[in-house]
Amino acid sequence: MGQCNVCRDFLHPDYCMEMEEGIYKCVYCYLDKDTITIEDTETGETIPVSKQVAKENYKKFVKKIYKSKGVQELVSPKGDKG
Numbered sequence: 001m002g003q004c005n006v007c008r009d010f011l012h013p014d015y016c017m018e019m020e021e022g023i024y025k026c027v028y029c030y031l032d033k034d035t036i037t038i039e040d041t042e043t044g045e046t047i048p049v050s051k052q053v054a055k056e057n058y059k060k061f062v063k064k065i066y067k068s069k070g071v072q073e074l075v076s077p078k079g080d081k082g
């Protein structure tokens with residue numbers, strides 16, 4: 001999980017760079033931009049991605065993983081069906 005030491009936002013690790021040991025900066029803070037363009041690896045097209053969209057997508061991704069059966073088996077007390 002990547003957290004920028006400048007803006008304190010959590011973003012996918014691909015959006016964060018380690019500046020020095022344990023100090024990370026997101027690409028948005030590094031470039032001082034609110035929107036960057038990334039390349040779609042399947043189509044080759046460039047897509048603008050705002051920082052807000054990147055944060056929301058990563059939050060959805062983490063929630064989906066957390067709700068998965070395997071993770072729930074690890075974090076739920078034994079016998080808890082909820």
